[in-house]
Amino acid sequence: MSLFQVEGLVKRFGALLATDHVNLGVDAGEIHALIGPNGAGKSTLVNLISGLFAADAGRVLLDGQDLTRLPMHDRVRAGLSRCFQITSIFREATVRDNLLLAAQAHAGSSFGMLRDRRHERPLADTAQALAERVGLAAEQHRVAGTLPHGAQRKLDVALALAANPKLLLLDEPMAGMGPEDSERMTELIHTLKRDMAILLIEHDMKAVFALADRISVLVYGKVLVSGSVEAIRGNPQVQAVYLGTEDTTGAPA
Numbered sequence: 392m393s394l395f396q397v398e399g400l401v402k403r404f405g406a407l408l409a410t411d412h413v414n415l416g417v418d419a420g421e422i423h424a425l426i427g428p429n430g431a432g433k434s435t436l437v438n439l440i441s442g443l444f445a446a447d448a449g450r451v452l453l454d455g456q457d458l459t460r461l462p463m464h465d466r467v468r469a470g471l472s473r474c475f476q477i478t479s480i481f482r483e484a485t486v487r488d489n490l491l492l493a494a495q496a497h498a499g500s501s502f503g504m505l506r507d508r509r510h511e512r513p514l515a516d517t518a519q520a521l522a523e524r525v526g527l528a529a530e531q532h533r534v535a536g537t538l539p540h541g542a543q544r545k546l547d548v549a550l551a552l553a554a555n556p557k558l559l560l561l562d563e564p565m566a567g568m569g570p571e572d573s574e575r576m577t578e579l580i581h582t583l584k585r586d587m588a589i590l591l592i593e594h595d596m597k598a599v600f601a602l603a604d605r606i607s608v609l610v611y612g613k614v615l616v617s618g619s620v621e622a623i624r625g626n627p628q629v630q631a632v633y634l635g636t637e638d639t640t641g642a643p644a
């Protein structure tokens with residue numbers, strides 16, 4: 392049994408079966424990438440996993456715990472963190488204040504405790520460690536909204552890491568990035584897999600092929616095929632689905 396497991400997950404929008412009995416597992420220390428053409432149901436699946444949508448059937452399990460009926464914040468507490476396609480940072484606050492707030496939220500402390508000197512040090516240490524972890528230690532006093540796009544995405548990852556997740560759900564972390572930022576984000580994600588399982592939803596095939604231990608291809612809400620990078624690259628069904636719409640060679644665009 393995998394650390395993270397989706398079993399027979401179903402979501403209907405009226406007559407449309409957007410998630411069609413999906414089974415998916417992510418092992419500890421594994422990056423499992425989910426790819427698929429536009430409208431395949433990737434976002435719907437992410438929303439079911441994170442708890443934004445309620446599933447019509449099936450289960451979401453993390454480390455033996457059934458999360459299916461838990462609200463989003465309880466899923467985060469159970470060890471499931473999500474990075475958003477639309478970044479969740481406070482744009483007017485500094486990088487450091489963003490990190491302090493995230494550290495505080497997950498330490499379960501109140502604003503009163505933040506002001507209590509006895510509690511300042513651990514939160515500050517956590518914020519510092521998070522900044523270092525994503526390579527933003529030198530940018531901590533900058534206002535988050537003024538950072539370049541790539542750095543904002545790194546901050547978004549740091550905010551998700553503040554929850555100390557067992558499973559990190561990365562929803563298109565390379566979106567809107569140029570090749571250089573994509574490469575840096577790829578390196579960062581690679582360093583994270585030591586400490587957590589990662590479910591990566593990504594259109595950038597170069598990043599997917601560089602990072603994934605396993606790839607699942609979603610088509611019309613169903614997992615068409617699941618396998619290693621080599622198996623997926625060479626799969627004629629996958630090539631047929633992507634031909635002319637995506638670059639599956641991994642070559643830079």
Ligand SMILES: Nc1ncnc2c1ncn2[C@@H]1O[C@H](COP(=O)(O)OP(=O)(O)OP(=O)(O)O)[C@@H](O)[C@H]1O
Pocket residue numbers: 404407409427428429430431432433434435436
């Ligand atoms: N809230 C909703 N109400 C009705 N239909 C929806 C809703 N959300 C998604 N859909 C439909 O469900 C299907 C899957 O959409 P989804 O956004 O999950 O796909 P996707 O793989 O994430 O696409 P993309 O790569 O373009 O983001 C599509 O046919 C979409 O039109």
